[in-house]
Amino acid sequence: MxxxxxxxxxxxxxxxxxxxxLKFIIFYFRHNRDLAYTRKHAMSYGHMPSVHTALxxxxxxxxxxxxxxxxxxxxxxxxxxxxxxxxxxRLRVYMGTHSEYINMLRQKVGVDGEKxxxxxxxxxxxxxxxxxxxxxxxxxxxxxxxxxx
Numbered sequence: 001m002x003x004x005x006x007x008x009x010x011x012x013x014x015x016x017x018x019x020x021x022l023k024f025i026i027f028y029f030r031h032n033r034d035l036a037y038t039r040k041h042a043m044s045y046g047h048m049p050s051v052h053t054a055l056x057x058x059x060x061x062x063x064x065x066x067x068x069x070x071x072x073x074x075x076x077x078x079x080x081x082x083x084x085x086x087x088x089x090r091l092r093v094y095m096g097t098h099s100e101y102i103n104m105l106r107q108k109v110g111v112d113g114e115k116x117x118x119x120x121x122x123x124x125x126x127x128x129x130x131x132x133x134x135x136x137x138x139x140x141x142x143x144x145x146x147x148x149x
Contacts (some may be wrong), residue, residue, distance in 0.1 A: 004124040007148055008073075009065040015058035019051045022136065037092045050125045052088040053133030056081035065145055085130060092124030099123070 026048050028035065056077075063077040095124075099119035106116060 005066075008062045008143075011062045011141055011144045011148070012055055012058040014144060015137055016051065016055045016141055019049060019054040019133070019136055023047060023049060023051055048129045048132055049123075049136050050085075050088055050129045050133030051082050053125070053130045054137030054140070056084050057134045057137030061138055061141040062145070088125050089127070089130055090124070094124075096120075096123045 030048075058083050060074070060077045061069070063074050067073045103118045106113075106118070
C-alpha cells in the first residue's frame, strides 16, 4: 500500500484491529489464561488498553499527517477525540457508579435476580488504560505511516 487518500481512514482502522487483539491478549493473561472468560468479557467496556483512545489518537495523528495540522479535518478530529475519550473515562465511570448503587438497592429490596440481573459496574476506563491506549495508538500509527511510505 502506498500513500493514498484512503490511508487517513485505513491507518486508524488497522490500529483499531491491532489494539483489539492486543487488549484480548492482555486480558487473557491477566485472567489466568481462561479463554472462555476472556471471550465473554475481554471486549466489554473498560480494561487495558483503551481501544477508544487508541483509535482517536490514531485518527488525530493520521489526519494531522495526511491533511495537515492546520486543516479543518484536524480540528474536527481533535474535537471528536475529546468527546470520545471524555465519554470513555468520565461518563461511563459515572454510569458504573450508578450501577453499583442500583445493584445494592436491588439486593437490599430482594428483587428477583433472575428477572432483574445485576448491572455491569465496570464500564469506564482508568487513566492508566487511557494513557496506554494513547501510547499504543500513536506508536502503531507512526509505524504504519512509515510502512506505507
